[in-house]
Amino acid sequence: MDCWDTVLRKEECMDQIHRRFSTDQVRNLLRDYTEVLLERPAIEKTLGLSKSRFFALLKSYRKGPEAFTITYQRGTPRKISAEAEEKIKKALLEEKALIENRDLPISGYNYSAIRDRLLKQGLRISVPTIIDRAKHLGCYQERPKKKLRDREVLTTAIGALIQHDASHHLWSPYAQEKWVLISSLDDYCSRKLLYADFFKAETTWAHIRAMEALICRFGLPLRYYVDSLRVFRFVQYRDSFWKKLNLRTDEADPQWKQLLQSLGVEITYALSPQAKGKIERSYHWLQDRIVRTAALEKSEARTQSGWLISRLSRR
DSSP, rough: HHHHHHHHHHHHHOOOOOOHHHHHHHHHHHHHTTTSSSOOOHHHHHHHHHHHHHHHHHHHHHHOOOOOOOOOOOOOOOOOOOOHHHHHHHHHHHHHHHHOOSSOOOOSSSSHHHHHHHHHOOOOHHHHHHHHHHHTOOOOOOOOOOOOSSSSOOOOOOTTTTEEEEEEOOOOOOOOOOOEEEEEEETTTOOOOEEEEEEOOHHHHHHHHHHHHHHHHHHOOSEEEOOOTTTTTOOOOOOOOOOOOSSTTSSSSOHHHHHHHHTTTEEOSSGGGGGHHHHHHHHHHHHHHHHHHHHHHOOOOOHHHHHHHHHHHHH
């Protein structure tokens, strides 16, 4: 019998309060509580409320006892105007044109970027609404399955590990050539982008300049995390019948590595692209935003990191 009463009480509590009591009944109970005629647990048991819900009603009652009400008013959903629908459609079709351009390094829709652009036009539209319109216009792609990582690097402090890499792409549909974006981010929780700049080619000097700019601004890190590019590491294959090698892997140090070693900074090498997924994900985001910004503003991306960071901070 007690178990049955408990089930009935739970079902009653789940029901909405305005269906079980009138505004006057709840107002009288709250008035008796403020006049110390009733205790809170008794009112909660009578109304079937939780403690947090009780104090929410009490706060509303104290703002204006005469105006207090528990009547539930369902607001009608806001209808999107025809002009707004047209802007959403235009933004989605522009996005589709960028994705279908095989020369650009973007392959998926970014509905958050569309929302941000519409917001700058004074149009506040939620991402689910944009996705709903995208499905009707054929501007929607299913999310790809996440790839498993074969190695994960964990750090416990800011500056303990700096992930460093480069990405060579056509960063603007109006550019005449591809550029290299060299960037560095902190591996710790913030994932802060510490450096980002465009270069015409990925050279040793370009990576040294990137390292110099980061160290002069933020100080020496404990370790750099890079791939096995020839700029960072000397890699050689095994001896063969036709060829005799004098030096093997890591028996020679490139200039970039020598410079870090002279500063007392350690180097860790990633064994696969999946092993440096944090900075790879940052490039996916950068490609999404930079290429879209350059395409929609009909401009060429500049070669100054200040322009890059300022444009990204506005997005």
